[in-house]
Amino acid sequence: MGSLDFFWHLAGFLAPAAxxxxxxxxxxxxxxxxxxxxWLTAWVLDFVAGAAALLAGLWLSGRDGSMLGYAAMALAVATSQWLLARNWK
Incomplete structure (x- = not known):
């Protein structure tokens, strides 16, 4: 796999989180x-949380695109935004 192919694979993997x-x-x-x-700070922190959840889903299931990974991404992004907005107060 060349560097351009690697870039497109990585971009496709991270696109849902972004x-x-x-x-x-x-x-x-x-x-x-x-x-x-x-909003840019919130986007970056939400993206990092979502990307970490997708990576954990890939590691746990052994393949990309599993419902476990996408559910974990949605939960991680929502939790990150909830913490940023300080909605527990």
Missing amino acids: GVALLVSLSARVLFPGRGGA
């Missing part, structure tokens, strides 16, 4: 104004 993190961080600004920091 998309979900972007949608969650932008919609949180509309639904909960005045909570949390800048």
